[in-house]
Amino acid sequence: MQKVKLSVEKLSKSFRVRGDGNNKKDSLFPVLKEISFDVHENEVVTLVGESGCGKTTLLRIIQGLVHYDAGVAKVDGVPIRRPGRDRGFVFQQASLLPWRTARANVEFGLELQGVPSAARARKARELLELVGLVHAENQYPHELSGGMQQRVGIARALAIDPSILLMDEPFSALDAQTREVLQNEMLRIQTETRNTVLFVTHDLDEAIYISNRVIVLGARPGRVRKIIDIPFPRDRGDIAQLRGDPEFLRIRAHMWDLIRNDEKAAA
Numbered sequence: 001m002q003k004v005k006l007s008v009e010k011l012s013k014s015f016r017v018r019g020d021g022n023n024k025k026d027s028l029f030p031v032l033k034e035i036s037f038d039v040h041e042n043e044v045v046t047l048v049g050e051s052g053c054g055k056t057t058l059l060r061i062i063q064g065l066v067h068y069d070a071g072v073a074k075v076d077g078v079p080i081r082r083p084g085r086d087r088g089f090v091f092q093q094a095s096l097l098p099w100r101t102a103r104a105n106v107e108f109g110l111e112l113q114g115v116p117s118a119a120r121a122r123k124a125r126e127l128l129e130l131v132g133l134v135h136a137e138n139q140y141p142h143e144l145s146g147g148m149q150q151r152v153g154i155a156r157a158l159a160i161d162p163s164i165l166l167m168d169e170p171f172s173a174l175d176a177q178t179r180e181v182l183q184n185e186m187l188r189i190q191t192e193t194r195n196t197v198l199f200v201t202h203d204l205d206e207a208i209y210i211s212n213r214v215i216v217l218g219a220r221p222g223r224v225r226k227i228i229d230i231p232f233p234r235d236r237g238d239i240a241q242l243r244g245d246p247e248f249l250r251i252r253a254h255m256w257d258l259i260r261n262d263e264k265a266a267a
């Protein structure tokens, strides 16, 4: 078994909700309840679940931006207390620095780490090559398409060699065609770099395609309903091909059932 990079043990979180006109008292709104799972080295694990089940809150806790109430989350065995360089991020919007070229954006984290300029440039170039963007290294963000910006965002996140890459719906703002290209690219890049990834998406096809395991969360409060092993080899062709596989369709239907039944139970 591979080394555990991220461990989440019985993690719980409630938000305080202000009292209103009828009830002046503040109350606690439980968002996550006793969530437990591990992400192993080189593994891609994806969180899915209905809107509001706490996926983003969980990612923000792992990012170190939100404190948890009970349980523990650890990266490389160290409890998470604040943001750190051991975690890289890619979000829905690439949020590149507009005054920096693609290459200078990728170099940014390395500059903060004091990496000398020649080494920075070399690394940024390697990563831009990995994401298929060497030809655009001197372009500014406004000159890049949404898909290209997200590729730069991925290269920037990988530049600091994080222990784990956290990705929160990174392709959801892209048009369907670009999204599919990036899903295929994401699988290729991860297979090449063997990065450990925790991914969040609403898209079940995307979840099955890119992951080794998918965690289906239930809502109110967010909890683990089921952890599903994805049986396909990493070399699994294009997403369009995999969509026709009967096993893919079976897993997808199973996930839908889990999510739908949870919604019904809560209604």
Ligand SMILES: Nc1ncnc2c1ncn2[C@@H]1O[C@H](COP(=O)(O)OP(=O)(O)OP(=O)(O)O)[C@@H](O)[C@H]1O
Binding pocket: 015, 016, 029, 031, 049, 050, 051, 052, 053, 054, 055, 056, 057, 058
């Ligand atoms: N700072 C906060 N204060 C109070 N409630 C919050 C706060 N942040 C999130 N919530 C609530 O916690 C719940 C989970 O939100 P979260 O954004 O984590 O869900 P999600 O699964 O990522 O949703 P979506 O799929 O729609 O992005 C929601 O009901 C949300 O309103």
